[in-house]
Amino acid sequence: MADWEFEELPASLVEQEPTQRDQFNNDDVELAEALVREVIQNSTDAPAGAGAVKVRFAIRSLGQNQTQQLGSLFANLRPHLQVCGVDASAIDQASVRVLVIEDFNTRGLTGNPEALDGENFHNFWRRHGKSGKGGKQGGRWGLGKLVFSTSSQIRSFFGLTLRSGDAAPLFMGQAVLSNHVFGGKRRAAHGFWFGARGIDRLQHPVSDAGTVQAMRALLGIARTTETGLSIAIPYPNQDITEQSIIGGVVRNYYFPILAGRLVVEVGSVLIDDKTFHKVAAATSSGGGAAGARIPLGFVEEVSNRLGATPPVNAQGAINGNGLAVSNFVEADIASMKSAFAAHKLLHVRVPVRLKPKAGGDANSFIDLFLKPLPDGEKPFALFVRGAITVPGENRYFSGTHAYGAMVASDGDIVDFLGDAENPAHTAWNANAEKLSQRWRSPAQTLRHVRYALRDLYSLVAERVEQEDRDALVDFFSLADKARSVQGPKKRVKVVVPVLPKRAKAISIQSRKGGFTIAPGPGASAWTYPKTVDVRVAYDIVRGDGFKAHSRLDFDLNEGELEIELKNADVTPVRSNKLRLLVASPDFGLTVSGFDENRDLLVDARTV
């Protein structure tokens, strides 16, 4: 029977903690966004054929029986969570969620699952901080998979993979906690949910059809015979919702989606090249990863030109002095300037000479796209490596008055820039260790690649003169006398319909050091029993007090506050959230013992 186990650490081994979680949940990248970026990048790294890669995200709420069934899977994990200080209360909630992420038209975790062969299965399950990826692939650091355990409130996830030629899928689970002492023995941070052990005590995935089918049904995994990888994250972080995932997809993967290389399904929403505009328009946050609004028309125009032969090719690689007049014949400069002045999309291919330490120099290239800014719009830059947008590089196009895109799609330049990328794939670093290990003069090459788009802009835009008849209209405008005789606009009387006032069912009353929740007039119309969720936090001037709450402010689970109940039962959900099961209209909840120097924020609503 498969279950959780954490390896015993020999006393001689140095303890190494998985401390890199903040790289996937910080000011620059939020967790849902990091999850989307990592998942899709992994999937696009392993395409099975020429068609578009499809990634499916689904959040499933489990029924009562399934909730219990899922909870029982973690009975042996719970004490380890406790020792590591991980809050396991999510397991005991009445209703729980599972996030399922699956990719299709991909190869799955290839390699021998029963050997340390450096292949994908080995890298995904058994390596931390080390990646087998390189070349055109997106990953490099071997840290991206940490986002899966980080996304679970109990730091755990399951994975099912099916590879070409497999008789049955392989199923395994992993928990990433911290090094800890359990049962009097030092234990590793990584624990596995697995079936049996093999040579060298290696944990083998479960392939028994009955168990796999039961887990597939419980977790809501859709994969049947298609190759690829399915991940199930139980008790996902509260911030991960279908909306936050859709926002992450729209902001980060607009380029491969519009180019027809990627299809994403989030719940019932399909995001492909045909539906993208509609989905993006309905997404509340239309901003890009760097905060700028994405001009989708420009991105689509660039996507459509990707396969085409560029009308202009720069002469000679840019490694020496960057992109300059000397890289073009005079006629090309003239044609680029006139095309730019005519608001046409410029497409220029620029050769880059790469110098790998192993082997001879490699000739590669980047594609640059440039278009003048439409009236009233803000500048926008797109830096793309393979399928990944690299938003942190946008600053190298700042101060311009145009839309620009730098697309690196050729294998060698994708390989080079991949080595320069940070773990979250948001920027390139000229001092990256992998870069200096594998390439000669990488800083200079990276600098010229970064500035190529800006250099091209300087070449074609610096002497463009345009007539703008309205440029000084604010300074020299003339009053329109015709308007002054029109008189004030007539007011239209709006009749506001009188709506019956809705009777409040819940009354929140302040009291010294706490609050009371009592029934309002509307409570008599309720059907009992009724569930009411109560959230409490200390208020703040700016921002959401509930989100800013820390268990150090107070913890409703810890008995430090006094709770009085009348005709109701209470279950703690989080340190600042209670679930009230109300039995009759004459109910009441009083909580006291809060810090009287701080204002209390209370929210109560029916579930």
Place this chain on the structure above:
Amino acid sequence: MMQLRRLNEEGILQFGDWIAGGASGALPLHLLTSPETSAPLGAAIIAEKFVFKDRYEFGKYLNTLLASLEPASLARDRGLWTALALLWFDQLCPPDGNGHRKPEKEYRYILSRDFRHYYRQLVRSAWQTVHQHGEDARLFLLASREEDDRLGRHGDILEQLGSRQFLVGSRRTIAEASRLYCDPVTGRPRRGVTGGKNTGGSVRRLAAVMQQFDLTFDSENMASGSLLALLPKEFAKWKSAPKAAAAKGVVTAAAAQP
């Protein structure tokens, strides 16, 4: 000695490129003198290339050096702060025995326009904190241990409080925080005050609790010590520690009297 000039956009760009390229080779000090990359300040200010023992000393020197300039316009003078970072780059990012440097993020040296990063510029932050908080700036600028002091150290306390303008801009709050967290004898922050967001009584928690107090108290106008008295029990270990140390300091001082 060098007459101070501010870098222009071209100078800042070239300095940034030099950092992005690994800051290898000679310092591009010519950017500070060439008219193509820098411009004179309104006043003639001569900077001495002193070696500073810590960031607090550095901050005090900068306040003396720049005393003739208007502080309000000075605070956002990107060209000046970047020029000063270049001038003291050897101390902000010293080369190792082999002459190699490991520069940190560009915003440590070039004053960023991004509100998320501007307070992280190493020269401006030293000047700003001493300018606003005088001796209490030691909370931000000194390490817990003398051997950890260096000019290129931004420090966790500054990182955690620096982005919260309502805190870092309040003299009273920072004076109280300094009383709470600093050793009254050494003036240095005690070990362990930074902690994480889940560490009770940490600096980060102080920022969170002050945000809550901000709704009901005008901390800027409260009497000395009142704010500390309000802090919840998670801060108890820091509140009691300074008293003990201060008492010890008084006894020692009294004992030293003839």
